Amino acid sequence: MLPIRLACYGLRSVAANCKRINIGALSQITRKFSSDERPQFPGSRSQWTEKLEFIRPDLYDGIPVYRVMDRKGKVIDPSQDPQLSQEMVIKMYKCMTQLNTMDRILYESQRQGRISFYMTNYGEEGTHIGSAAALDPKDLIFGQYREAGTLMWRGFTLDQFMNQCYGNMEDGGKGKQMPVHYGSKDLNFVTISSPLGTQMPQAVGAAYSYKRAQNGLCVMCYFGEGTSSEGDAHAALNFSATLDCPVIFFCRNNGYAISTPSKEQYRGDGIAGRGPAYGMLTIRVDGNDVFAVYNATAKARQVALNEMRPVLIEAMTYRIGHHSTSDDSTAYRSVDEVRYWDERDHPISRLRNYMLSKGWWGDVQEKEWKEDCKRQVMTAFARAEKKLKPNWKEIFTDVYHEMPSHITEQLKQMEEHVQKYAEHYPLKNFSKD
Amino acid sequence: MALRNFLTRNLLLNKCPLRISQRLSHFTFVPDTVSASEGETQRMNLFQAINNSLDLALSSDPTAIIFGEDVAFGGVFRCTVGLQEKHGKSRVFNTPLCEQGIAGFGIGAATAGATAIAEIQFADYILPAFDQICNEAAKYRYRSGGLYDCGSLTIRAPCSAVGHGALYHSQSPEAFFAHCPGLKVVVPRGPIKAKGLLLSCIRDKNPCLFFEPKILYRSAVEQVPVKEYTMPLSKADILVEGDDITLVGWGTQVHVLREVCQLAKDQLNVSCELIDLVTILPWDKETIAQVGNLNIMAFLSFSLLQKKFLKWETLAI
Numbered sequence: 001m002l003p004i005r006l007a008c009y010g011l012r013s014v015a016a017n018c019k020r021i022n023i024g025a026l027s028q029i030t031r032k033f034s035s036d037e038r039p040q041f042p043g044s045r046s047q048w049t050e051k052l053e054f055i056r057p058d059l060y061d062g063i064p065v066y067r068v069m070d071r072k073g074k075v076i077d078p079s080q081d082p083q084l085s086q087e088m089v090i091k092m093y094k095c096m097t098q099l100n101t102m103d104r105i106l107y108e109s110q111r112q113g114r115i116s117f118y119m120t121n122y123g124e125e126g127t128h129i130g131s132a133a134a135l136d137p138k139d140l141i142f143g144q145y146r147e148a149g150t151l152m153w154r155g156f157t158l159d160q161f162m163n164q165c166y167g168n169m170e171d172g173g174k175g176k177q178m179p180v181h182y183g184s185k186d187l188n189f190v191t192i193s194s195p196l197g198t199q200m201p202q203a204v205g206a207a208y209s210y211k212r213a214q215n216g217l218c219v220m221c222y223f224g225e226g227t228s229s230e231g232d233a234h235a236a237l238n239f240s241a242t243l244d245c246p247v248i249f250f251c252r253n254n255g256y257a258i259s260t261p262s263k264e265q266y267r268g269d270g271i272a273g274r275g276p277a278y279g280m281l282t283i284r285v286d287g288n289d290v291f292a293v294y295n296a297t298a299k300a301r302q303v304a305l306n307e308m309r310p311v312l313i314e315a316m317t318y319r320i321g322h323h324s325t326s327d328d329s330t331a332y333r334s335v336d337e338v339r340y341w342d343e344r345d346h347p348i349s350r351l352r353n354y355m356l357s358k359g360w361w362g363d364v365q366e367k368e369w370k371e372d373c374k375r376q377v378m379t380a381f382a383r384a385e386k387k388l389k390p391n392w393k394e395i396f397t398d399v400y401h402e403m404p405s406h407i408t409e410q411l412k413q414m415e416e417h418v419q420k421y422a423e424h425y426p427l428k429n430f431s432k433d
Numbered sequence: 434m435a436l437r438n439f440l441t442r443n444l445l446l447n448k449c450p451l452r453i454s455q456r457l458s459h460f461t462f463v464p465d466t467v468s469a470s471e472g473e474t475q476r477m478n479l480f481q482a483i484n485n486s487l488d489l490a491l492s493s494d495p496t497a498i499i500f501g502e503d504v505a506f507g508g509v510f511r512c513t514v515g516l517q518e519k520h521g522k523s524r525v526f527n528t529p530l531c532e533q534g535i536a537g538f539g540i541g542a543a544t545a546g547a548t549a550i551a552e553i554q555f556a557d558y559i560l561p562a563f564d565q566i567c568n569e570a571a572k573y574r575y576r577s578g579g580l581y582d583c584g585s586l587t588i589r590a591p592c593s594a595v596g597h598g599a600l601y602h603s604q605s606p607e608a609f610f611a612h613c614p615g616l617k618v619v620v621p622r623g624p625i626k627a628k629g630l631l632l633s634c635i636r637d638k639n640p641c642l643f644f645e646p647k648i649l650y651r652s653a654v655e656q657v658p659v660k661e662y663t664m665p666l667s668k669a670d671i672l673v674e675g676d677d678i679t680l681v682g683w684g685t686q687v688h689v690l691r692e693v694c695q696l697a698k699d700q701l702n703v704s705c706e707l708i709d710l711v712t713i714l715p716w717d718k719e720t721i722a723q724v725g726n727l728n729i730m731a732f733l734s735f736s737l738l739q740k741k742f743l744k745w746e747t748l749a750i
């Protein structure tokens with residue numbers, strides 16, 4: 001008796017609350033829901049199966065690596081040659097070699113105690129120059145820390161690089177950060193920060209802003225395979241796809257995160273394997289092949305802007321140098337392994353061979369450029385070393401947009417203190433302006 | 434059954450929240466008033482005042498966007514009701530469930546020129562965003578030598594005790610951020626303050642955290658000016674004048690302290706001064722430094738001691 005009464009009450013209240021659903025519609029809904037055709041779950045979009053089968057990831061070959069040239073710099077499929085002009089290709093070559101030269105000088109300068117810290121880009125020059133060349137100079141770049149070549153491509157001068165590394169009074173960043181934490185407003189390169197991966201969701205937000213502004217620009221986000229393990233990386237990939245942001249995620253998979261090899265960083269199919277899971281257009285490329293990187297980035301940019309969606313590029317490469325001047329990689333990898341990549345699969349030599357085959361380069365130009373390049377780097381280096389450090393008062397600036405009273409007070413206290421104990425402070429090394 | 438249905442329906446329809454909250458609440462909300470010169474006012478509770486402030490922000494700034502979990506349908510506390518319909522899906526939208534993503538996204542949007550207003554559903558869940566807020570947002574301008582900044586970022590979150598929230602729906606995390614230079618941290622005590630302070634935060638050229646005491650969302654009702662107005666940040670309010678001791682608080686606690694002032698007067702014959710700090714960072718040193726006997730919150734005590742207040746009796750909590 002009771003259950004029937006309650007059931008009747010239930011039906012009555014359901015009916016009362018569903019005034020807009022008539023009986024015909026109700027039966028249509030029940031028909032649809034009991035259909036065997038496809039699962040109806042809001043979060044699903046696939047078929048049914050009656051086979052109990054787990055997906056075995058190790059049985060699938062990884063996403064293939066796109067390349068244009070072989071390891072010797074010979075184009076394999078001529079239709080993939082981007083047919084860049086001689087001027088452009090030589091510019092690419094000079095940029096990569098100048099980066100390499102600057103790295104050598106600045107690495108040495110750290111060993112000699114002239115700068116406090118440095119990170120080289122050995123082996124990854126192709127990922128920088130190939131991708132930067134395919135972007136619009138106004139596309140906003142969010143980097144990790146090993147993308148100096150993208151800045152160099154855009155026109156960051158040797159002086160600017162070195163001023164930042166020396167933290168002198170002409171550093172655009174006012175001497176506040178460790179070396180290699182470059183930034184440039186003019187060149188649309190967001191200042192580097194040390195925490196890894198934080199730039200990734202930021203790049204997505206910036207891309208969303210650009211989409212709303214309808215400015216025809218996209219955002220480029222670089223990160224390493226180690227960084228892709230950070231929570232921020234997952235957040236970024238998911239947000240970019242759900243919010244339809246014109247951002248290119250460019251992963252430099254160089255095989256190591258300091259001493260941690262990639263096989264200890266992930267168990268799946270690298271970073272490219274994750275792209276489809278987020279609903280993103282994905283490609284894996286040979287990062288040591290400048291043309292492959294160029295082609296993939298150019299296409300990615302086109303798609304990102306025409307379709308308003310993110311694209312993931314995983315550029316496979318190798319970190320020839322140590323992680324930084326604080327690292328000695330012989331502790332965790334063999335010299336032979338490093339030598340293999342330096343001698344047999346290097347972006348600079350592959351491009352040089354391409355140029356040689358086209359008759360655009362030769363021994364004479366190589367010798368001349370090497371000398372010119374070294375001279376440019378050395379003179380910029382000498383200039384940077386002589387400059388004073390920024391005015392010490394810069395410690396207190398830019399904490400907020402306007403200096404609040406409590407910081408003004410601290411600045412005043414410091415001023416009085418420095419005046420009183422001047423002999424204990426190396427004031428002559430600091431600019432007075 | 435009928436009584437239970439009646440109570441449920443009326444609570445849901447917001448018919449008698451005041452009576453229930455007065456019985457169960459640990460404080461009595463004391464509304465602010467404004468002078469007639471502020472013009473037309475409207476009866477609003479805290480979430481309505483915040484809703485109004487957000488609406489004004491979006492109406493006056495075409496680059497302004499609001500995003501976070503569940504903001505599209507109006508938000509779990511109704512702070513964003515009607516905003517998506519009025520301003521569009523590209524300006525008021527849901528994000529996936531990820532606070533570090535929300536904060537990072539907000540920083541990037543602000544850096545690239547948008548006025549980014551992020552919502553964290555409960556202040557208890559702001560901790561995953563701590564890295565983005567303190568390592569990134571707070572330091573963006575400083576570390577870039579002023580080349581880049583995310584000053585147009587505001588993050589708002591419901592905070593503080595509501596009675597039944599337990600460990601994870603009651604937290605007041607403002608102290609974690611109070612020591613992070615580069616941020617501004619603001620906590621309103623009622624609707625009038627909230628509307629003006631939120632608009633100030635949104636327009637402020639520094640990343641701001643705006644913590645909204647959730648117990649006040651429905652129970653705090655004031656006659657709020659309908660016009661657009663801002664209120665100054667880093668300016669404390671002296672709410673009760675007194676000679677013997679000064680009490681400094683913020684948010685819900687301001688109303689508790691009002692009662693304490695009255696109790697002290699009635700039972701102990703002690704004259705209490707009550708100050709609402711309002712902005713936790715940068716806090717109003719000038720107003721606080723002028724006080725006499727001081728009962729101070731711990732993080733203020735050291736800097737005030739530096740100001741040679743040792744002769745006074747201070748109790749750091």
